[in-house]
Amino acid sequence: MILNRNDICWCGSGKKYKKCHLEFDEKLNRLKNQGHEVPTRDMIKNEKQIQGIRESAKINDGVLDLVQEKIRVGMSTEEIDKLVYDYTVSHGAIPADLNYGGYPKSVCVSINDVVCHGIPSEDTILEDGDIVNVDVSTIYNGYFSDASRMFMIGNVSEEHAKLVRVAKECLDKGFEAVKPWGFLGDIGAAIQEHAEANGFSVVRAFGGHGIGIKFHEDPFVAHVGKRGEGMVLVPGMVFTIEPMINEGDYEVFIDEDDDWTVYTEDGGYSAQWEYTVLVTETGAEILSR
Numbered sequence: 001m002i003l004n005r006n007d008i009c010w011c012g013s014g015k016k017y018k019k020c021h022l023e024f025d026e027k028l029n030r031l032k033n034q035g036h037e038v039p040t041r042d043m044i045k046n047e048k049q050i051q052g053i054r055e056s057a058k059i060n061d062g063v064l065d066l067v068q069e070k071i072r073v074g075m076s077t078e079e080i081d082k083l084v085y086d087y088t089v090s091h092g093a094i095p096a097d098l099n100y101g102g103y104p105k106s107v108c109v110s111i112n113d114v115v116c117h118g119i120p121s122e123d124t125i126l127e128d129g130d131i132v133n134v135d136v137s138t139i140y141n142g143y144f145s146d147a148s149r150m151f152m153i154g155n156v157s158e159e160h161a162k163l164v165r166v167a168k169e170c171l172d173k174g175f176e177a178v179k180p181w182g183f184l185g186d187i188g189a190a191i192q193e194h195a196e197a198n199g200f201s202v203v204r205a206f207g208g209h210g211i212g213i214k215f216h217e218d219p220f221v222a223h224v225g226k227r228g229e230g231m232v233l234v235p236g237m238v239f240t241i242e243p244m245i246n247e248g249d250y251e252v253f254i255d256e257d258d259d260w261t262v263y264t265e266d267g268g269y270s271a272q273w274e275y276t277v278l279v280t281e282t283g284a285e286i287l288s289r
Helices: 022-033 047-070 077-090 158-176 184-197
Strands: 108-111 114-116 131-140 143-152 208-210 217-221 238-241 244-246 252-254 262-264 270-272 275-279 284-288
Touching: 047 077, 047 131, 047 143, 047 275, 047 284, 077 108, 077 131, 114 131, 114 244, 114 270, 131 158, 131 270, 143 158, 143 270, 143 275, 143 284, 158 184, 158 238, 158 244, 158 270, 158 275, 184 217, 217 238
Parallel strands: none
Antiparallel strands: 108 114, 108 131, 114 262, 131 143, 208 217, 208 238, 238 275, 244 270, 252 262, 275 284
16 A cells, blocks of 8 residues: 555554654665565554554463462462462453463473473472473453563473573574564574573574564564574564573474374473563564563
8 A cells, every 4th residue: 555645654653644654665675675674554553553462462461470378399280270360360351372272271381301282180299309491471451462481390400490591592692683664584593592501402493473463473583594694573562482402402393192292202391481572663672581
């Protein structure tokens, strides 16, 4: 759709095009003509949408804060699921995981060699020495947010504590690489370099994703890459960064019995942290953590 300067902007802000996204579109078109991959308009959120995602993220962070307060040795992952469900619905929100693609629970709880999508169960009990990822996603007034944290249960070995720490450092380095008019490849490169420098590997089969209006949107956010490559990052983009860092090889497989639980191929431990991130005019902001 071609807009005139005085038309209402395509983004939904209600402002005139010349006062809103005209210069933005001109810059994006120049980059596209130079051969760069650029985001489509539906990947760019307006102020109202960003505020909606912020409100969802407040609840999402509250859920993770509660889990952080309660998680302990001897707790079942089903108890974690109940905490997540009860807190979320009591705040007028919906757990985004519940019934998504047939997923049966409100949260993913992934322990030790489970990379992601671990299904809560009364039979799965947290033990001393476990490392645990709790991945929470929330829908509030139609807006989505998503974040995860690692928890070390009891006395965790030095090697596994290092894995958890380095995974968090990888996430933070990936976030620091987010710059307006930078590239998606900058994120993956920062993560990959730090993980491999510490003797770990980065899972390729899964990555981050656009989020906000839907649970999973474009773009796909790879956690490996090369600087200066991939889609251009522009203000208004909202996506997750969620590197999965393995102590051994990066290969994984999905449990054939439940079609959800992802394990490391070699049985090594895996750690993951996740942010929902907004690209701003001057840098980036963590919306959920």
